[in-house]
Amino acid sequence: MKGGGTIPQVWWAFHLLSGPTMAHLLSGISHKIQEKIKLRIKKFLRPFILTYLFLSVAISFYPTFDFYSFKGQSIIIAVSIFNGILGLYVKKIGNDN
Numbered sequence: 001m002k003g004g005g006t007i008p009q010v011w012w013a014f015h016l017l018s019g020p021t022m023a024h025l026l027s028g029i030s031h032k033i034q035e036k037i038k039l040r041i042k043k044f045l046r047p048f049i050l051t052y053l054f055l056s057v058a059i060s061f062y063p064t065f066d067f068y069s070f071k072g073q074s075i076i077i078a079v080s081i082f083n084g085i086l087g088l089y090v091k092k093i094g095n096d097n
Helices: 004-018 020-025 032-061 069-091
Strands: none
Touching: 032 069
């Protein structure tokens, strides 16, 4: 199965948000700025991870796409980064905030 193994590849993102690593990275910054940074990271990571997982599964059914090549991974990561950046700037549909 070509698309298998994508969940361990992005597990680091969930650990970064909840683990002591985030606290260590933000230790010298004021609390208000820390909250803004955490919110931006969450707004970026959610669409990034969902796009990476769903695109990886969907594109694995395409017979000529080489998932494990550098080109294949760079395409998936580029699309995921683009979607993550859109998650920072585009509001959700139906969200009044």
